[in-house]
Each structure stands twice: as structure tokens, then as C-alpha cells.
Amino acid sequence: MTVRVRFAPSPTGMFHVGGARSALQNWIYAKQQGGVFVLRIEDTDAARNKPEWTEGILSALDWIGISRGSYEGPYFQSANAGEHRAAAARLHESGRAYYCDCTREDVQARTGSQYQGYDGYHRDRGLGPGPGHALRFRTPDEGATVVVDLIRGEPTFENKLIEDFVIARGDGSPVFLLANVVDDMTMGITHVIRAEEHLPNTPKQQLLWEALGVKPPIWAHVPVVVNEKRQKLSKRRDKVALEAYRDEGYLAGAMRNYLMLLGWAPSGDREIVPWSVIEDEFRLDEVNLSSAFFDEKKLRAFNGEYIRALPVAEFVDACQPWLTGTGTIAPPPWQPEEFDADAFAAVAPLAQTRIAVLSEIVPNVDFLFLASPLIDEAAWTKTMKDGSAELLDDAVAAFEALDSWDAESLKSTLEAVGAERGLKLGKTQAPVRVAVTGRTVGLPLFESLEVLGRERTLTRMRAARLRLV
Incomplete structure (x- = not known):
């Protein structure tokens, strides 16, 4: 028997990280078993479906490594509507389903409780199809339904506790339960x-x-993904869209690795492992039964590790969408013609060790590509205190006299300026950093000044000095 698994998302919004985890688990299981991964788009909710959401699903799967052409599909549930109706008809003809025109209020009136399930009122009354007549499945009165689950063993459900559930609405359209089963068949x-x-x-x-x-089929129910309050991740409350993480600058490899650790772990005391190890070691029967905590802080740390592990050339390439304003949420604060690829290449190794997501590259390097720095006013107020004007005067004069404009010379020169005032380098360089970059934190200062160049550095320091008048 060829193993066939499916991932069946609905195109009603952004791609949920929990869905991405399910897709990866199905994908790996199919590969391990030499089977087939099927993508089915459950698009029968016409009021909420949009073509762009379908494309978003395909793009998101591409991004995490489940590329188009490597799976069967996509199929669309709406294309199978005839089979859904035919199955409903067969169940009615065989006596396994019957029509019912009871409203919720009718059931409540008979049972005396809004919490009571359907009471089987129409089971043997012979009601035929018609407007407002829902089709209900005739659940067996006795026995139990045993679910063979690769993760949970054999959960058992007493049939007498399962109400006669609706399988087709009053207008004849099958509900999700039946459509899902027929599609899988x-x-x-x-x-x-x-x-x-x-x-x-x-x-x-x-x-x-x-x-x-x-x-x-054989079932496998993996634990739900929850937030820090142990609530199921909700698109209304939590950051759950895979596209949002992608656009913020999370690497696909980091996201993929992290999602697979939600409820499972590779062998040994390790979490960041090559994808080939995950593909080889993942086992459904080893998945933890407890809810899986989606820890964004941990994911961020993961991503930082993945960024630092990139070859510098790959890091430079990965940053391009944020640097050039393509495919991002917002363009950078500079114009495309102001971007200097050589300048960025010079500071890329320094930036690579300091960011956790790729979008953070912009505030780290924007000072290189702007005519004047974007001043953080809080940083200015904190740093530019009594004595800062005179310190900048001395630093400008010392920098003007330099024969060699390199990081080491700049550092030793500014150290000397500070020493004359009884200041350590950290205190001395703070006003210079804010004057040149606009911020109190960022890339190593002296390497940054070397790349920025003598003229632009001195111009910014003089402008800051004038502001202090």
C-alpha cells in the first residue's frame, strides 16, 4: 500500500504557523514512507475564500520547502461537490441517514436544555427531502467507535454519546464532515x-x-499550538501568519526547524540540527501529547543562530529585499539610487552578528545611505549633555588631522581625546555615535566611520555641534 497523506487548508486568510507545522509533518511522513503528499484546498466557503489566499498558501509552502511540482495537487474541494452530494444520497438510500426539519429551538423545547444534543426525533418519521430539511447521520445506538491513532493509541468513543449529526444542510449542500471524508476517499x-x-x-x-x-485511514492527532498563556494560537489575538514572519526577516530554515520542534525533539541534547536529521529522525509516535508552546522569543533566538551561520555572501543576498525595498512590508528610508552595495558589503560581517531578523538590517545600516542620519531624539537627549559640544569640537579637530582614515587610527585618536577629559572610551564615543548614526547602539563605531568616510563623518559631527549651540 502506498502511503498517501494530505494537507487541506482553507483559503480564508493568512497561512497559520500551526498549519505550516501540519504541512511539514505530513510532508516528512510521506517522504519517510516513500509515499505521496497531497495538497487539497478546501474552498467551499465561497463567502470567505479569495484567490489571493490560495496563492498565499502555495507561496508559503514554497517558502518552507514544500515546493510546487513536488506534491500532488492542488485539488480544490469545490470541484468534488457532485461526489459529496452523491455520497449523501447513498447514505440516505441505505438507511444510514434521514431527513429532519427540527430547528435548534425545537430541540431545546423538547429537551428543556440549550446544552442537550439532538434527540433523534425524526429518526423513524420518514420525512423526505425538501427546503429546510437537513440530512442527519443515523449513529449506531450501541457499541463504540475505536480510533486508531499513531500518537494517542486507541481513543474510544461510546456511540450512544454521539448525536445524530448533520451531514447535509437544508439546501442540500454537504457539511464539512461529509465533504472531508468523501474527498479523502x-x-x-x-x-x-x-x-x-x-x-x-x-x-x-x-x-x-x-x-x-x-x-x-490511520489517524494521528498532534498537539495544538498554544501561546504563552497556554491558549490556542488565534489569528485574532496572536501573531500567527507565516507570511508575517517571512516578511519580518525570519529564515525559512529557522522557521522550519522550530516548527518541527513543537511537540517533538531530535535525539541528543540539541535543537538546532540540519534538516536532513529532522527528516531522518522524526517519528509520529514520539510526538508529545502536551500542547506545544509557540515561543516567539525562542524562535527569534533560533533565527539569529541561523543568520550567523550563513556565509557572508548569502547573508548579503538575503538582506537585499529590505535594502532595496522589494517584497517587504515597507521600503527603506533611502531611495534605491542611494544604496551603496560596496558600503554594505564592507559592514555586512559586522551586522550579521548583531541582528536576529533580517528586517533589523535597516536601522543598523541606514546611516550609510542617507544624506543625514535619522536622529533618535531620546538618544540625543540622553547623550548630548554638558561637555558634549566641546568634546565634539576636539574630536573633529583630531579627526581632521588624521593621515590615515581607518578604524584603528580613529579609535586611538578618540581614546586620546577622551583621556584628556578623564573619560573612558565608552563615554567619549557616545556623542560621536549619535552625531554620526543617530542612535546610541549599532555596528562597531570605528569600522562604521571608516566605511562612511572622512567627509561625511566630519560633516555630521559639525552639524551635531551646531545643534548644541
């Missing part, structure tokens, strides 16, 4: 790997598989 899916939030629906879906005469 049509596509020959053998294993369904998904989040545990779907587990309550699984006995219902398994009953549908059996009623339609097909052997159910």
Missing part, C-alpha cells in the same frame, strides 16, 4: 495527520467512512 488518503482539535470529529468521520463501505 476519492484521493485514496491512507493517513490523516492533523491537530488534536479535530479529534472530537474523528469518530463521526470514521462512522461515515464505515457507512460508505471504505476502510478508515
